[in-house]
Amino acid sequence: MKVEVSELTDVKILEPKLFCDARGFFAETYSQQAFSAAGINDTFVQDNMSLSLHAGTVRGLHFQAPPFAQAKLVRVGRGRILDVAVDLRRSSPTFGRHVAIELSEENRRQVYIPKGFAHGFCTLEPNTEVQYKVSAPYSPAHDRGLAWNDPELRIPWPVSSEKAILSEKDMRHPRLADLPSDLFEG
Numbered sequence: 064m065k066v067e068v069s070e071l072t073d074v075k076i077l078e079p080k081l082f083c084d085a086r087g088f089f090a091e092t093y094s095q096q097a098f099s100a101a102g103i104n105d106t107f108v109q110d111n112m113s114l115s116l117h118a119g120t121v122r123g124l125h126f127q128a129p130p131f132a133q134a135k136l137v138r139v140g141r142g143r144i145l146d147v148a149v150d151l152r153r154s155s156p157t158f159g160r161h162v163a164i165e166l167s168e169e170n171r172r173q174v175y176i177p178k179g180f181a182h183g184f185c186t187l188e189p190n191t192e193v194q195y196k197v198s199a200p201y202s203p204a205h206d207r208g209l210a211w212n213d214p215e216l217r218i219p220w221p222v223s224s225e226k227a228i229l230s231e232k233d234m235r236h237p238r239l240a241d242l243p244s245d246l247f248e249g
């Protein structure tokens with residue numbers, strides 16, 4: 064597995080080794096041993112998947128508040144996305160900054176996002192299937208969001224606010240400046 068550190072050092076990009084043969088390929092998408100060697104020691108407790116029918120669907124930016132904060136390991140089964148993580152840790156030198164990484168069924172890249180980040184993505188193709196592991200169970204009471212198109216974040220989304228396909232919930236998240244200041248310390 065190839066491991067790359069992103070511009071936000073705690074966010075990592077992982078490329079599993081593909082074993083190709085006449086049938087196709089085999090890959091280990093998660094291995095506790097290999098991830099631990101890469102410094103990722105979260106215990107993942109839930110696997111999720113979503114299907115987005117249309118290109119230009121934006122899901123995010125989402126996070127769960129402590130004590131249900133989630134680390135995430137994201138990959139694409141089918142299609143292509145621009146995956147985005149925003150650092151929400153107040154004492155971090157990269158607070159408010161983001162990384163945007165293309166994940167696709169072609170590049171087979173995965174993104175590891177630690178606790179303390181908001182996460183979202185925009186689909187770049189129809190019928191895009193995203194799969195991800197999370198390190199804490201879903202807790203609706205701790206489910207939070209950050210406005211995906213907050214101009215302060217300066218995320219280069221490939222879709223305009225007018226054209227993006229969003230859930231009702233994702234149209235109403237607060238901006239970074241309006242998030243509680245004590246959300247993620249440390």
Ligand SMILES: Cc1cn([C@H]2C[C@H](O)[C@@H](COP(=O)(O)OP(=O)(O)O[C@H]3O[C@@H](C)C(=O)[C@@H](O)[C@H]3O)O2)c(=O)[nH]c1=O
Pocket residue numbers: 111113122123124125126135182183184200201230232
């Ligand atoms: C996230 C989640 C949702 N649900 C339910 C609640 C709701 O009725 C339905 C759809 O939920 P959402 O609209 O929040 O789904 P979605 O917008 O796809 O939310 C996801 O977005 C990406 C960007 C993430 O990072 C994920 O952690 C998650 O927040 O699924 C669960 O049952 N378990 C879960 O873990």
